Amino acid sequence: MNRLSKAALTKAAPQLLSLALILFLNYLAFPGFFEIRLQDGRLFGSLIDVLNRGAPVIILAIGMTTVIASRGVDLSVGAVMAVSGALAATMTVAGYPVPVVILAALGTGLLCGLWNGILVAYFDLQPIVATLILMVAGRGIAQLITEGSIVTFNEPGLIFFGTGSFAGIPMPILIAAFLLFVAITVVRRTALGLLIESIGINRSASSYAGLNSKLLLLVIYSFCGFCAALAGIIIAADIRGADANNAGLWLELDAILAVVIGGTSLFGGRFSILMSALGAIIIQAMNTGILLSGFPPEYNLILKALVIIVILLAQSFSSLGGWAFLKAEFRSKGAKR
Amino acid sequence: MTDNPSLLAAEHIGKSFIGMKALDDVSFDVRAGEIHALLGENGAGKSTLIKVLTGVYRPDAGVIKLDGQAVNVRDTQHAQKLGIGTVYQEVNLLPNMSVADNLFIGRQPMRFGFTDRRLMEKRSREILAQYDLDLDVTSDLSRYSVAVQQLVAIARAVDMSGRILILDEPTASLDSHETEILFAILRQLKARGLGIVFITHFLDQVYEICDRVTVLRNGKLAGSATTEVLPKIELVSLMLGRTLAVATHNVRRARPAPKVRQFSFKGLGRSRSIAPFDLDIGQGEVIGMAGLLGSGRTETARLLFGIDAADKGQASIEGKPVHIRTPREAVALGFGLCPEDRKSDGIIGDLSVRENISLALQAQRGWFNRLSRREQIALADKFVRALDIRTTDIEKPVKLLSGGNQQKVILARWLATSPRFLILDEPTRGIDVGAHAEIIALINQLCDDGMALLVISSEIDEIVAYSTRVVVLRDRVHRGELSGDDITTSNIMQMIAADPEGATA
Numbered sequence: 001m002n003r004l005s006k007a008a009l010t011k012a013a014p015q016l017l018s019l020a021l022i023l024f025l026n027y028l029a030f031p032g033f034f035e036i037r038l039q040d041g042r043l044f045g046s047l048i049d050v051l052n053r054g055a056p057v058i059i060l061a062i063g064m065t066t067v068i069a070s071r072g073v074d075l076s077v078g079a080v081m082a083v084s085g086a087l088a089a090t091m092t093v094a095g096y097p098v099p100v101v102i103l104a105a106l107g108t109g110l111l112c113g114l115w116n117g118i119l120v121a122y123f124d125l126q127p128i129v130a131t132l133i134l135m136v137a138g139r140g141i142a143q144l145i146t147e148g149s150i151v152t153f154n155e156p157g158l159i160f161f162g163t164g165s166f167a168g169i170p171m172p173i174l175i176a177a178f179l180l181f182v183a184i185t186v187v188r189r190t191a192l193g194l195l196i197e198s199i200g201i202n203r204s205a206s207s208y209a210g211l212n213s214k215l216l217l218l219v220i221y222s223f224c225g226f227c228a229a230l231a232g233i234i235i236a237a238d239i240r241g242a243d244a245n246n247a248g249l250w251l252e253l254d255a256i257l258a259v260v261i262g263g264t265s266l267f268g269g270r271f272s273i274l275m276s277a278l279g280a281i282i283i284q285a286m287n288t289g290i291l292l293s294g295f296p297p298e299y300n301l302i303l304k305a306l307v308i309i310v311i312l313l314a315q316s317f318s319s320l321g322g323w324a325f326l327k328a329e330f331r332s333k334g335a336k337r
Numbered sequence: 338m339t340d341n342p343s344l345l346a347a348e349h350i351g352k353s354f355i356g357m358k359a360l361d362d363v364s365f366d367v368r369a370g371e372i373h374a375l376l377g378e379n380g381a382g383k384s385t386l387i388k389v390l391t392g393v394y395r396p397d398a399g400v401i402k403l404d405g406q407a408v409n410v411r412d413t414q415h416a417q418k419l420g421i422g423t424v425y426q427e428v429n430l431l432p433n434m435s436v437a438d439n440l441f442i443g444r445q446p447m448r449f450g451f452t453d454r455r456l457m458e459k460r461s462r463e464i465l466a467q468y469d470l471d472l473d474v475t476s477d478l479s480r481y482s483v484a485v486q487q488l489v490a491i492a493r494a495v496d497m498s499g500r501i502l503i504l505d506e507p508t509a510s511l512d513s514h515e516t517e518i519l520f521a522i523l524r525q526l527k528a529r530g531l532g533i534v535f536i537t538h539f540l541d542q543v544y545e546i547c548d549r550v551t552v553l554r555n556g557k558l559a560g561s562a563t564t565e566v567l568p569k570i571e572l573v574s575l576m577l578g579r580t581l582a583v584a585t586h587n588v589r590r591a592r593p594a595p596k597v598r599q600f601s602f603k604g605l606g607r608s609r610s611i612a613p614f615d616l617d618i619g620q621g622e623v624i625g626m627a628g629l630l631g632s633g634r635t636e637t638a639r640l641l642f643g644i645d646a647a648d649k650g651q652a653s654i655e656g657k658p659v660h661i662r663t664p665r666e667a668v669a670l671g672f673g674l675c676p677e678d679r680k681s682d683g684i685i686g687d688l689s690v691r692e693n694i695s696l697a698l699q700a701q702r703g704w705f706n707r708l709s710r711r712e713q714i715a716l717a718d719k720f721v722r723a724l725d726i727r728t729t730d731i732e733k734p735v736k737l738l739s740g741g742n743q744q745k746v747i748l749a750r751w752l753a754t755s756p757r758f759l760i761l762d763e764p765t766r767g768i769d770v771g772a773h774a775e776i777i778a779l780i781n782q783l784c785d786d787g788m789a790l791l792v793i794s795s796e797i798d799e800i801v802a803y804s805t806r807v808v809v810l811r812d813r814v815h816r817g818e819l820s821g822d823d824i825t826t827s828n829i830m831q832m833i834a835a836d837p838e839g840a841t842a
Binding site (some may be wrong): 046189191192194195197199201202204205206207209210211212216262269270 | 484530534554642663664665667668669674676681682683684685686687692695696697699700701702704705707708750
């Protein structure tokens, strides 16, 4: 076990180092960065802020990890967030009790995911195309639900999920941590983890081995939709309203980036949900740092783009056997001399 | 007609890829007004030779001569300009564009800088009329059958190049009527003086339409002759590299036929894939399945295991009818299949040896009944030892193992599920001699332990050594069965080579 955790730590080294570097830069830009204080029974501070604001993307990344591990991608999560937020806000305004609102919003997310899963598993659409449909249509559905306006609400029970806290810890952090724990446990304590990796690496061979890959894909995409709905509820609760146009906008890309930073290949296969969550934290630490340092937020987008480029290049380079090639090249040059 | 001088000749061609000799001193020529068959099993060098002739590859040695003049074919476009047109098995056309577009793409007649559609469509109709094809040239190509698409591809190649036509397995996806239409057109092109190179796996077609035949084996020229003087049995031995006189090195093990045949398949078939066949198999027996590549062996296995759904026939186990529509259902009935293409259908490359061995059993047990890590390790250790899988570590990704050891891992994956009926498709292809012998020993042992086995192999000696019965396939039809002392290399080869209507035991 000790040997295993050591190996895991070595594997996570690049991500942990980059997080440390970003946090250190944040500290240079804003010396009060590591301060945490308790106020009105709730923890405050930039670090808490990073986790709190990062929670929706962490939750998205959990679902996205399983999708990407199955050699797919889900572009619709941002739109699904908007749908679930719009539904939650509209139902709350209409006077439904909070538990019903939440179940309805989560159920809608499951249905959205199921739709994606059916397109991918049974109609054999390429995941990027299949989920693009809902990415576009979802915002339209959300606008239909809110009838084009920003729906605001003042129901403390729902707002609690966005801004409330328990034992001093903000609710979004608790929800994300709980989902993280449950997801990792389910995936590793059942056979699902192995089977997801298997269909992601070689779906044909997996089917030959008797795996029910279609049903598995349905479950994976439904779970991803569920996660998106959960993130959508948190964001709606945080701003006490639903903005069908902007809720979750571009967050699908953050979620994919988090998974990729976490080391899960876009070609499917081996995955780590924990590392994806770490990836999401790295992204949020970057966002927060740029805000704190007083740079205009436009820099944030450019910096993110640079990080994506570097990571994707490194990934394609090593999947092409780049390091081995360089090594061999270096050796043969050395030999000639 | 075959006295014409060579139109296109390749002389003493050699071509290597990273130390592997794909072609070694191969000479080949095609004359005007001749159809020349190019035969060989997979990996024999047919496609490499074609690619050398059409400028995709450059030969390391040898020369290509066109009309007796040495030429340097720079690339495929240059080959087309020289008059060499190629039609590949997977039709290289654009199904969502019109027939006329497909005939003229890349060389559309232009007017004022725009495509002259009227002229293009008129010329398309003229071209197709030469083949007695009356198509709506403005409608999408995808509206027409594969056969028609193939003809359009040929029409395009002939119109562009017009001297030599290379056809790579044109009949692989055609039914017999469509094949007849294609042959009529080939005869017409031959009469017009084209030289045609015809690659196929169907021996009957070679005798039906070809004037000469050249056989490649392992990158070398195995032989070349006019079809008239080459008996079919000799052609088969050229392809397989066996002569009838060679004694088998594997000793045949006589085995009594089982009293009950639990697994029964009646009239199972699928159109365009395999003609309906009957097959009964009992526990404690090995059925060998022999035939050339493309004869329907793998198609049979795919039907039995539910990868392709049968559109005719009925399967039953111990008298009870069963439905097998997916591999999952087959596995639930106690079936297992080691596929022909290990890389794409067998191994999960990035997963470890341990995970690969556990996979089928885990799939059978369901998602929530996980094999613990300890159980997986025990399972993997057991089979690594039992099958002598050579790996430094059961945590090693299976893609890093050699072919023979990968094959053993897939076998182990099935043995872990304790199957009752195991199908092995080319279990010994591409693996080293040692592993080869071990797998044959394993087949014998599993059979003695009471498993029912169906083994597909191109190695006839091998089939003779372990089979209780042998089924011989040709041109996607089960032609006949041999059992007992009738199972000999020469009997099998004669059945493979037999005339369509001839004696099939």
